[in-house]
Amino acid sequence: MRSRLIRHQHLAMKLGIFIIGIATGFEASARQIALQGLLFLVFMIFEPSLYAKLLFALRKILIFLSAYWLFATIFAMDFMATILFSARILYLLLVMVYAWGTVDKKQLIYQSRFCLRFSSGACRHQLHHLHLLLHAGVSKRLQSHSARR
Numbered sequence: 845m846r847s848r849l850i851r852h853q854h855l856a857m858k859l860g861i862f863i864i865g866i867a868t869g870f871e872a873s874a875r876q877i878a879l880q881g882l883l884f885l886v887f888m889i890f891e892p893s894l895y896a897k898l899l900f901a902l903r904k905i906l907i908f909l910s911a912y913w914l915f916a917t918i919f920a921m922d923f924m925a926t927i928l929f930s931a932r933i934l935y936l937l938l939v940m941v942y943a944w945g946t947v948d949k950k951q952l953i954y955q956s957r958f959c960l961r962f963s964s965g966a967c968r969h970q971l972h973h974l975h976l977l978l979h980a981g982v983s984k985r986l987q988s989h990s991a992r993r
Contacts, residue, residue: 850891851946858944881934891945913930
């Protein structure tokens with residue numbers, strides 16, 4: 845199942861999913877977080893490479909969660925509040941991996957063209973340099989690849 849459905853979503857769609865996911869992550873109950881997290885996991889079936897990125901992110905956050913649970917135990921925090929906070933952290937991590945795990949740099953620059961029309965000179969300047977760096981990196985890779993042959 846390699847449809848790349850998530851990879852080809854428009855930047856505005858990914859940004860909308862990210863903002864709505866973050867907003868609901870702060871206000872939702874444990875049941876809502878579990879159901880929305882399950883929904884994200886189901887949608888990630890269309891992009892199997894996201895599961896590897898999610899496991900990598902979970903490995904990185906495991907140290908923080910272990911320390912949090914240790915201090916929550918030492919300071920006798922409410923168990924349900926500790927569970928809800930941990931679930932929110934994991935949900936926010938899932939939203940971030942879903943929305944930004946498959947961002948293609950070329951597509952990101954192409955889809956953020958509208959910023960060039962309405963933004964200040966500093967933002968336009970930074971996007972222009974990012975575009976130049978991207979093309980320089982691609983051309984260097986092509987030159988090194990052709991030199992190896």
